[in-house]
Amino acid sequence: MLKNYFKIAVRNLLKHKLHTGINLIGLSLGLGVSILIFFFVQFELSFETFHQDLDRMYRVKTHERIDGEMKESYSSPVVLESAFREEFPQIEAITGVTNADVQAILPDQSTQNQRIRLVHPDFLKMLNFPLIKGDISSQLVDKYSVVITEKAAKLYFGSADPIGQSLQLKMGEDFVDYRVSGLLKNPPANNSIPFEILMPIENMDFFADKESLASWYNVWGFNLVKLNNPEQVASIHQSMEAFMKKSLGEDYEEGGLYFTLTPLADMHFAEGAGNGAVQTTQKSLLWILSGIAFLVLLIACINFTTMAIGRATSRAKEVGVRKTMGASFGQLIIQFMMEAFLTTLTASMIGVVLAELFLPTFNDLFQKELDIVYGPTQFGILAGLIVFISGLAGAYPAFFLSGLRPIKVLKGNLSLHFGKQGLRKGLVAFQFFISFLLIATTLIMVNQMNAIQEYDLGFDQEQILIVDMPDFPSQNFVTSLKESFRTAESFRQTLVSRTEIASTALTVATYGDDAFWQVGFPLEDGTMFSFKVNFVSGDYMETLGMELLEGRTINPAVGADSSALIINEAFAKAFNWEDPMGEMLPRTDFEPHQIIGVVKDFHHASLYQPIEPVMIAKSPMAVFSGITNLMINSSTNPKLLVRAAGGDINQVRSVIEAEWEKQFAGLPLEISFLDETVEAQYQSDRRLGKMVFIAASLAILIAAMGLFAMVALSIAGRTKEIGIRKVLGASSWSISWLFGKEFIVTTLVGVIVALPLSIYLMKGWLDQFAVKGWPSWISFAGLVIGGIAFTLVLVYAQSLKASLSNPVNTLKDE
Template sequence: MWKNFFKIAFRNLLKHKLHTGINLVGLTLGLGVSILIFFFVQFELSFDNFHADSDRIFRVQSHEMVDGEMVESFSSPMIVEATFREEFTQIESITNINNGQAQAILPDDSRETQGFNMVHPDFLDIFSFDLIQGDRSTQLQDKYSIVITESVAEKYFGGEAPIGKSIQLKMAEEFIDYQVTGVMADIPANSSLKFEILMPITNMDFFSDPEGMTSWYSVWGSNVVKLQSEDQVQSIHESMNAIMKRALGDQYVEGEFYFTLVPISEMHFSEGRGNGSLETTKASLLWILAGIALLVLLIACINFTTMAIGRSTTRAKEVGVRKTMGANFSQLTFQFLTEAFLIVLFALILGVALAELLVPTFNQLFQKEMDLVYGPVQILILIGLVVFITALAGAYPAFFLSSLRPIKVLKGNLSIHFGKQGLRKGLVAFQFFISFLLVTTTLIMLNQMNTIRNYDLGFTKDEVIVVEVPDFPSTSFITSLKESFKKAEVYRQALASRSEVAAAGITIATYGDDAFWDVAYPQEDGTAFNFKVNFIAGDYLETLGLELIEGRNLNPSAGADSSAFIINQTFAEAFGWDDPTGEIIPSSRFDPHSIVGVIKDFHHASLYQPVEPLLIAKTPDAVFSGISNLMINSSTNPKVVVRSNGVPINELRNLLESEWSEVFPGEAFDFKFLNEEVERQYQSDDRLGKMVLIAACIAILIASMGLFAMVALSIAGRTKEIGIRKVLGASSWSISWMFNREFLMITIAGVIVGLPLSLYVMRDWISQFAVRAWPSWVSFGLLALGGILFTALIVSSQSFRATKMNPVKTLKDE
């Protein structure tokens, strides 16, 4: 019996090759895209769950009241580690994690910047990274010992055994030998925490003085704890205030500075401050992609169902005959489900092949390293898709047609008006609705991203190159900053003297690098005024084309304007200054200073954020005297910004590198284009827009095939009516309009519902931008008109062909 079910199913599928082919292509496209997306979502959800005790691992999150607003960050003071270890008996292990980088000497005696993480020995007890060489219990004990990954071992030692060998890192003014005591397997692709070298936290004395490492208001890296039990989180939170009061003493204010524990399972999807170099993903992106996959699958399933409805009369007679011959309801139901299962199974095989072909493109689009691995979870996903689509796409023929009464079918007076008309039209309209929803969403996203790309940021980004200079080793980062500026100035002057360079300046922050300092100072009313700070030298304003609208520029000469500030318009407006030049910031805490110039507002951060008050100075001394809060989010290394004089990029690069070797001999040279850094800020949403565009194209293709098949079925069922109308004098245009009217009404219904819903759906997405631009109503109108004309083209092409048939042939059997 089972053999006959499959044999009959094969025969039916081969008999109706057009419908089978359309279903197969539609489901293959839908499954190929959805498999790729579902596997990607599953891959993202698997991040960090390979740690053996992940349910007991938590990140420390700080909460600090700033200007009446609670600021949360995963960056926390180093003293948290010692304090928590002593105060909380519930903690089994705890480590601080600090990122660093230094020049390293490669086997060929060249140098490059090498990143590393400074951690406590507990790091290896907390995380389950695979140590393949060395004793886990003895690692990270000696200050000058390191644990490296397999890739790093290959880079520095080739095929030689790395244990006992050394890597030279420039941690101070001289290179220091760090001995390899352990080798880890390369970090799994689904780890949010990525690193190449681990070294003991005692190396922090190269980067901070003792005061900075023991201050509650000096933030270095992050802290991670492993509890004895996951149920102990609440008890830690309840005793936090008492411990903070004991630690801060007179500075303690209840509810204004404390810490909480956040599960590591949320680390990959955290969007707050202090994530550092963690690999994170927006959770909303996953649900959007999953929704796209479901919509594309749904369109393919609708194709299957609508064509089953279109063929209902033929299949109804088949059901009548088979029931008369003794077939029961369950046999017929299983027969129809078998046909659906075979199509879905073949489509799944082709869909998996298509997904494999699309993996490289998908990885390039989303900057991932995902492989399609067919483990138990992935197999369950595939089985689930087969069962879901078989049930969804085969439900109508399996249950509706199998229940028909044979006497009505064979007498020819069967009426399945709802099945043939209402449900079919409803499904086709829903298909158009989904397609138009995706297309309209794509239009909104592309319009917004095009607005962002073409928006005037207030500075020159083209032909500007950014070169980060080496950090001057010092436990005082102020000393480090000043000395690095002096060295950068030598390099800047060497470049500025060349005709290939239009202008060159020095800055600690550039667009989108999150290096502008967040500072605040207390005002007389007790509130805090928050603003951004940048330190510059040379021709910074000229290089970036910043417009000075009042006053003058800072004097580039050494020692001049050491207490002078330049502010932006937003800063001046915050204080209501009509003529800011000559004004001083109203606080007795600031050393004597003066505001000498005002620049036109420019976007120092991405367009997700509004323009904030900005202060520009030459040295940090005058600023430090007056502020009460300071947050440094990234590297403070000076950067030399260079604007080309129109020379070819290779020629300019050679110049930059040759002057570099003179000023920084032996140091690794690297540079970035400022316009590329600008574009990088929007990569996530740009990629999402491209994915929605691809989904929209696939949806349109599948819907077009479905429309083509439905029109063909509709015409095939009304060939005699067409013949009679022609005999009675109807024109080809009137007959074509008869078919067009039906399908155009369905298209218009889909457009009417899809347009307002797409605006509603995209409202939250577009609200994340400080600069927003909706497409014009003309664009929406043209898009709707295009959809209507597309439907008319498909329907007219087939209906006109049907009117050319000889009515004698269509009516002769009457």
């Protein structure tokens, strides 16, 4: 029986090649994009699921009141690990995870930057990273041992067995030998904590002194906790106040500092400061992409439904004859659903091919390394899509056609309208609504990105190169910073006299969220005043083209202006200083200092963030002597800013490379561009905008094919009417208008509903920006006019052709 249904379905699909082709193209495009998006969403949701006992593992979240406001961060102090282990018996295992960048010696004796993770031995016992070689109980126990991945083993030891071999890493001022004690499989792709080398956390003494490591207010990396029972989270949270009172002693302030546990399963989607080089994705992005995939699929399904209804007249006699011959309602349902299923199945096969073709573009767009693997989950998604689309697109036409009365059909009393014209128009209007909703959304996103690109940041980002200078880690943080600056200043001086270079400057922070360090100190009223700080030398303000409103800039001479401070307008406004020159910071703990200048407010962070109080200093002690809070989320080694004197950037680059080889031979040179750093802050939203644009283009293409088919069906069902109107004297343009006005009204309904909804939906997206730019009413008016013109071209191209045909042939045929 099924064989007959299959044969009849194939014949019908092949007989109506135009409609079958339009359905296949629409569904294939929709499925190609949707399969890719749904596989991507499934992959992102699978992060951390390879860990056993995931429901018992958590990440520590820090809550601290700063300047009267509670701040949250995933960074936590090193001392927390031992304190939690001693205080809470509910904890089965705990590990700190801190990352650091050090120099490593390669087999050819050259060096490269290597990121390491400093962890407790519990790290490998808690998390499921399989060991290939070595005993897990003996890993990360010896301070001078490391565990490496297959990738690192191949890089440093080639095909040789790495176990027992030495790896030289620069810790502090010297290279130290570390024995490889274990070899791990490369972490899976759905792991949020990427690493190549694991090192015992005892090595933190190379990066900070005992006082810093014992402080509850100095944060380094994050902490992971595994509980005996997931239900014990509440008891730990209830005991937290007593624990903090005991740990902080005299420094305890109710609600001032405490910690909570957040599920490790949510780590990949956690947004906030102190993520510690954890790979994250915005969960909202997944829902937006899923919504886009669903909308594109919905448009393709609407095409299927509207064309099936439009072909009802030609299928009605078939239904009438088959019912007269004894076919039941259920048999007809199966027949029509079989056609929908075959169309969807074929489109799915084509969609899989398209998904593979789209994959490189998708990975490049979202900076991912997604690889489509067809496992049980993926086949389940495909099967679900086929069943869902077959039901959504084929159910209504199947039930409607199967329910036609054979007497009425065979008498010839059935017209194309048969009371269902409203549904057909509604579906077409809904198609246009979705299409123009996506187009309006794209328009708003493009306008906002253009507004950001053209916005004056308060400094000149063009023609500036950023050179990462060598770091000199030390237990004393200030000493490390001073030594790094001293060496970097020597290199800067070699470039000052070169004619290819206009100006140079050293800086700790360049640009972007969390690039400037956050510091704070208490005021007399007990509140905490927080601000951003940057340490510089050389012609910093001149190199960046900043505007000085009052005072003078910092003297670039070595040893000069060690107590000088420059503030921005927001800083002066925070203390209501009308004339900041000569003012002192309101705390006696600060060493002697002086405010020598006020710079015009500039955007030190991305335009997602408002302008904050900013201080620029030359000497770290001028700031560190009086602060009580310090948060660093960016690199601590200085960067050299180089402004090119002319347009030949490559020539400036060659000068830098030549001088680098003289002074830092063997050390890797990393050069980037400031304008690219600025642009990188908005890449995620630009990618999302491109994805919405692609979806809008596909939606318009699919809707256009559907409209083309609907107009063709409408004209085919009214050829006799066209012929009679021609005989009675109607012009070709009046007949074209007869068809055009119906679809123009449908288009207008879709556009008018889509525009306000797009503005409402995008308001939430725009709210994340400190600087906003809405499109003008002219842009929206152009969208409405474009929508109407789009419909007119499609409708009039076919209706005019039909109206120009000879009525004699039309009426004779009828």
